[in-house]
Ligand SMILES: Nc1ncnc2c1ncn2[C@@H]1O[C@H](COP(=O)(O)OP(=O)(O)O)[C@@H](O)[C@H]1O
């Protein structure tokens with residue numbers, strides 16, 4: 001059985017990513033378990049595939065399973081299989097992922113919240129390379145290389161007794177930690193171009209017209225909590241909504257829910273601004289007093305560059321307001337309590353005028 005080597009789709013030139021790829025090449029040939037840690041959307045699955053295809057098992061199966069989406073019983077029988085009649089509805093014998101991955105690689109995604117029972121069975125199969133199917137007593141052997149992924153701090157979970165420390169030790173022969181997109185901003189534009197070009201191709205456009213100044217600024221300034229998966233969605237959405245033959249993308253639709261008609265939700269817990277205890281209290285506040293919304297980041301690591309910091313905050317505010325005002329400058333000015341001319345002055349200062 002031969003599998004297509006499909007790794008040329010890994011985009012990025014940042015040092016952080018290159019270091020990860022070097023690490024991957026080094027650990028791939030070993031048949032040892034590897035743990036991949038990273039926020040959602042950082043490319044854990046892609047890295048697991050790369051580990052497999054760079055290993056001596058590359059021409060054997062690469063089997064994956066997401067552990068967070070199944071109940072304990074289903075997960076157990078998906079992993080280890082079951083004998084016929086093992087439980088109600090168990091029709092016929094079922095081969096588990098460990099059997100199907102024999103000789104190859106098994107990728108277990110989102111492992112952090114698996115139950116004690118599953119963790120115990122995993123420990124045994126790693127230790128002895130054998131297990132029993134659910135409802136069976138025959139011992140099955142399997143030679144599997146395990147790659148696991150989690151987006152949580154497993155050592156902290158182990159310290160709290162929520163994850164078996166002995167299992168963690170076995171799984172973590174080596175650990176690859178994927179950097180979030182916001183800490184490798186050099187990769188944003190190459191990734192965005194890549195996703196835009198393939199979306200344009202899907203839409204049957206002859207070529208992709210590129211991103212305009214505002215769109216680039218938006219892409220670079222966004223925090224990307226959903227990382228590369230979020231970037232992919234955002235870019236594809238923008239190309240499909242805004243892109244036409246040879247036309248630049250003027251702005252990016254970061255939030256598909258953004259609309260002046262979006263229903264407002266009551267925020268239950270207002271973050272209160274804490275006052276130092278010994279500060280003189282100027283006015284009495286009651287629970288009904290509207291709380292001031294703080295825009296500043298709660299944990300600033302000084303020293304910072306004050307000018308750069310405040311400029312970035314202004315650009316961020318402008319972009320949010322522009323999006324909320326649907327890129328209408330009059331509406332945007334109203335949203336910010338500025339006059340139209342004041343807004344235009346500020347947009348000009350940040351080079352955001354030409355395209356808004
Ligand atoms: N370096 C990269 N180059 C190109 N696409 C990437 C890269 N990293 C991740 N992706 C894409 O981003 C999406 C999320 O990646 P995935 O591996 O599923 O993330 P995770 O498993 O960490 O949630 C997938 O569509 C994947 O193909």
Ligand SMILES: [Mg+2]
Nearest residue numbers: 041044045109
């Ligand atoms: Mg994943």
